[in-house]
Amino acid sequence: MLGEKNPYDSELGQQYAQLEHTEPTTWLVLEDLPKLMAQHLAHKKRLPLLNKQSIQALKWQALDYGCGSGASTRFLAKCGYFVHGVDISASELMAAQQRPHPNIQYRHITSKWKNGGLQNSLSSYKPTCFDLVYSSFVFLILSSKAEIIAIFQEIYRVLKNDGIFVFVVASEHLCKYEWVSASNQRYPRNPLARSGKELQIDLRIPTPENPNAFLTVTDYYWTDTDYQNMLRAAGFNLLQAPHAPIADPHDTRAAWKAELQYPPYVAYIAEKM
Numbered sequence: 394m395l396g397e398k399n400p401y402d403s404e405l406g407q408q409y410a411q412l413e414h415t416e417p418t419t420w421l422v423l424e425d426l427p428k429l430m431a432q433h434l435a436h437k438k439r440l441p442l443l444n445k446q447s448i449q450a451l452k453w454q455a456l457d458y459g460c461g462s463g464a465s466t467r468f469l470a471k472c473g474y475f476v477h478g479v480d481i482s483a484s485e486l487m488a489a490q491q492r493p494h495p496n497i498q499y500r501h502i503t504s505k506w507k508n509g510g511l512q513n514s515l516s517s518y519k520p521t522c523f524d525l526v527y528s529s530f531v532f533l534i535l536s537s538k539a540e541i542i543a544i545f546q547e548i549y550r551v552l553k554n555d556g557i558f559v560f561v562v563a564s565e566h567l568c569k570y571e572w573v574s575a576s577n578q579r580y581p582r583n584p585l586a587r588s589g590k591e592l593q594i595d596l597r598i599p600t601p602e603n604p605n606a607f608l609t610v611t612d613y614y615w616t617d618t619d620y621q622n623m624l625r626a627a628g629f630n631l632l633q634a635p636h637a638p639i640a641d642p643h644d645t646r647a648a649w650k651a652e653l654q655y656p657p658y659v660a661y662i663a664e665k666m
């Protein structure tokens with residue numbers, strides 16, 4: 394539940410659209426995902442390990458749930474998938490469509506959580522039509538576990554039996570420390586967060602003109618146990634321990650902070666039970 398207004402329909406969405414996953418703190422979880430997803434899919438489908446060309450030749454269909462302005466959708470297309478990007482924000486989808494790609498199509502969906510029930514127009518997709526359902530930085534902005542489970546159930550419905558569901562969210566540590574690309578400095582109560590708590594985090598987005606520029610986002614704090622329980626409640630089984638990488642001290646691409654000790658973001662890779 395996002396309240397009456399989706400904040401990504403406003404200036405926040407326009408600013409978020411500029412990020413394109415360029416913040417070093419997010420690289421850590423994203424950079425191993427193309428290989429991990431290909432490995433799990435190949436294993437599920439009893440195929441040898443696949444590269445981008447073979448993924449393309451197989452015409453694997455991916456759904457990017459909550460695609461926003463398309464950074465995650467383009468990431469999946471670069472991996473070789475044919476991607477359907479869906480989002481509830483018409484303005485985010487308009488921004489996405491400004492960068493067309495032959496293997497991507499976008500669709501506006503509605504998703505309403507009302508009186509304990511989900512009305513989600515993912516229902517216009519046939520059952521078992523996607524090899525991969527992917528979602529990055531979406532479930533952490535939803536405030537209700539029951540709604541997340543109901544969306545997981547819709548995802549379960551559209552996922553092929555030999556497909557995989559992958560989603561990326563904040564780790565339990567993100568709201569507790571200082572990171573290259575995220576700060577809790579202005580929110581001293583963040584480290585005390587409990588399950589379901591709404592919190593603000595500043596994403597650092599330095600520009601040549603303003604090295605201290607940041608974008609404030611509102612997230613909900615869900616624990617690893619919460620995510621694992623929600624997955625199970627929707628009928629999913631984790632294929633591996635949550636993928637939660639930390640930075641290598643020899644990696645000089647950024648002046649890492651808490652990334653050297655704790656994983657800022659985590660990816661869950663699941664199959665249908």
Ligand SMILES: C[S@@+](CC[C@H](N)C(=O)[O-])C[C@H]1O[C@@H](n2cnc3c(N)ncnc32)[C@H](O)[C@@H]1O
Nearest residue numbers: 401459460461464465480481482504529530531
């Ligand atoms: C933080 S952005 C992430 C966008 C993109 N996945 C990425 O990684 O850059 C979150 C997106 O989720 C969308 N969203 C929020 N609630 C949603 C829902 N219930 N169903 C689908 N999309 C939703 C928002 O409109 C927004 O575009």
